[in-house]
Amino acid sequence: xxxxxxxxxxxxxxxxxxxxxxxxxxxxxxxxxxxxxxxxxxxxxxxxxxxxxxxxxxxxxxxxxxxxxxxxxxxxxxxxxxxxxxxxxxxxxxxxxxxxxxxxxxxxxxxxxxxxxxxxxxxxxxxxxxxxxxxxxxxxxxxxxxxxxxxxxxxxxxxxxxxxxxxxxxxxxxxxxxxxxxxxxxxxxxxxxxxxxxxxxxxxxxxxxxxxxxxxxxxxxxxxxxxxxxxxxxxxxxxxxxxxxxxx
Numbered sequence: 001x002x003x004x005x006x007x008x009x010x011x012x013x014x015x016x017x018x019x020x021x022x023x024x025x026x027x028x029x030x031x032x033x034x035x036x037x038x039x040x041x042x043x044x045x046x047x048x049x050x051x052x053x054x055x056x057x058x059x060x061x062x063x064x065x066x067x068x069x070x071x072x073x074x075x076x077x078x079x080x081x082x083x084x085x086x087x088x089x090x091x092x093x094x095x096x097x098x099x100x101x102x103x104x105x106x107x108x109x110x111x112x113x114x115x116x117x118x119x120x121x122x123x124x125x126x127x128x129x130x131x132x133x134x135x136x137x138x139x140x141x142x143x144x145x146x147x148x149x150x151x152x153x154x155x156x157x158x159x160x161x162x163x164x165x166x167x168x169x170x171x172x173x174x175x176x177x178x179x180x181x182x183x184x185x186x187x188x189x190x191x192x193x194x195x196x197x198x199x200x201x202x203x204x205x206x207x208x209x210x211x212x213x214x215x216x217x218x219x220x221x222x223x224x225x226x227x228x229x230x231x232x233x234x235x236x237x238x239x240x241x242x243x244x245x246x247x248x
Contacts, residue, residue, distance in 0.1 A: 003030070004028060004029045004030065004048050004049070004229055004232045004233050005029070005030045005032065005046075005047045005048050005049075006024060006029050006030070006031050006032070006047060006048065006049045006050070006051055006232065007032050007034070007042065007044060007046075007047040007049070007050050007051070008021065008031050008032065008033040008034070008051045008052075008053070009034060009036060009041070009050070009051070009052045009053065009071055009074070009091070010033055010034065010035050010036075010053050010055075011035075011036060011037070011052070011053060011054065011055030011057065011065075011068075011071070011090055011091075012037075012053075012054070012055030012056055012057070012090075013035065014055070014056060014185070014188060014189065014192065015053045015054040015055055015089075015090075015178075015180070015181075015185065016033075016053075016180075016185070017031065017033060017051070017053060017180055018180040018181060018182055018185060019179075019180055019181070019182065019214075019217075019218060019222075020051075020088075020179055020180035020221070020225055021033070021180070023218075023221070023222045023225035023226065024051075024225050024228070024229055026226075027225055027226040027228075027229035027230075028229055028233075029049075029229045029232070031051075032047070036067040036070065036071060037065065037067060041067070041070050041071070041074060044074050044077060044078050044083065045081075047083075048083070048084070048232050048233075049083060049084040049085065049086070049228075049232040050074065050075070050078045050083060050084070050085045050086075050087075051085075051086045051087075051088075051091075052071060052075065052085070052086075052087045052088065052090075052091030052094060052095070053088050053089070053090070053091055053180065054088050054089030054090040054091060054141075054142075054178060055089075055090045056192065056193070057090065058090075058093075058103070058144060059072075059090060059093040059094050059096075059097050059103040059144065059146075060097070060103065068094065071094055072094050072097055072098040073098070075087065075094055075095045075098040075099070076098040076099055078172065079095075079098075079099055079168050079169060079172045082169055082170060082171065082236055082239075083171075083172075084171040084172070084228065084231050084232045085168075085171070085172035085173060086173050086175070086228055087172075087173065087174045087175065088175050088177075088178060088179070088180060089141070089142055089175070089176060089177065089178055091174070092146065092166075092174030092175050092176050093144060093145075093146045093174075093176075095149075095168070095172065095174045096146035096147065096148065096149055096152075096163075096166075096174060097146070099149040099150075099152075099168055100149040100150045101146050101147045101148055101149040101152070102146065102147045103144055103145070103146045103147075104144065104145060104146075104147075105143060105144055105145075106142070106143055106144060106145045106160070106161060108160045108161075109143070109160075109199060110141075110142065110143040110196045110199045111140040111141075111142055111143075111158065111160045111161050112140055112141050112142075112196050112197060112199050112200040112204075113139075113140055113200035113201055113204035113205070114137065114138075114139060114140075114204050114209065114210070114213045115137075115138060115139075115140050115158065115177075116135040116136065116137060116138070116158070117135065117136060117138050117156040117157065117158045117164045117165065117177060118134065118135050118156060118157055118158065119132060119133075119134055119135070119136070119155065119156050120154055120155055120156060120157065122153060122154075122155065123155040123156060123165075126153075126155055126167060127227065127231060127239075128167075128171075128173060128224060128227050128228060128231060129155050129156070129165060129173075129224065131223065131227075132220065132224065133220065136220050136221070137213065137216055137217050137220055138164075138175075138177035138178065138179060138217075139177060139178040139179070139181045139186060139213075139217070140158075140176075140177050140178070141178065141186070141189050141193075141196065142161075142176065143196060145161050145162075145163060145176065146163055146174075146176070147163065148163055148166055149166075149168060151168065151169075152166040152167065152168050152174075153166060153167045153168075154166050155167055155173075161176060163176065164176045164177060165177075170236075170239050171231050171239055179217060179221040179224070181214070181217075182214060183207055183210035183211050183214055186205065186210055187205065187207065187210070190205050
């Protein structure tokens with residue numbers, strides 16, 4: 001699967017591709033990481049897939065971050081071209097906003113900590129998330145949520161936030177949660193947003209707990225990164241023909 005090129009849009013220096021980037025590269029992908037606040041976005045057509053990460057800004061904060069409109073346009077264009085997309089936290093909110101959903105403040109307050117999401121029954125048939133456990137571990141650190149775009153398939157939920165993971169078309173995915181983090185990244189977010197951090201359950205942001213949690217996180221989510229690279233490497237006509245991916 002060498003030669004698969006993924007454009008990684010990193011909205012904030014506080015949320016690098018981290019472990020997810022490592023897993024994607026180990027699976028054979030070549031990553032081109034760009035920070036839209038610091039450089040002009042390249043043409044998405046020059047890549048095989050698109051990964052959009054999280055950030056502290058809101059999905060509609062165009063006045064302070066005018067490049068957000070460019071990222072939304074890039075996401076809508078990628079979906080229109082049936083390009084594989086993986087969008088995380090803010091990225092998922094931007095994907096929803098770009099394709100007919102809405103982003104709003106969470107009615108139940110922020111969702112923060114080392115938590116679980118629950119797969120929906122239909123997710124069992126999904127080529128990317130289907131093999132996951134019924135309640136996989138994830139990191140949550142958000143105060144906004146999104147409504148599903150028209151035709152989106154809901155794949156996972158949580159008690160505090162109904163829309164945790166969705167798929168558009170054959171291969172565009174939005175994940176409200178994080179899987180790319182390290183303990184150091186999560187602790188830095190807690191330092192940057194102390195009021196949000198206070199809403200986490202006791203002990204969930206302790207360094208020892210975070211270290212143990214991230215070891216489990218890697219075991220669960222590394223295979224998802226491998227499957228995403230396999231999806232990217234699969235010809236579009238084969239993606240549509242079956243949910244089962246080639247073995248190599």
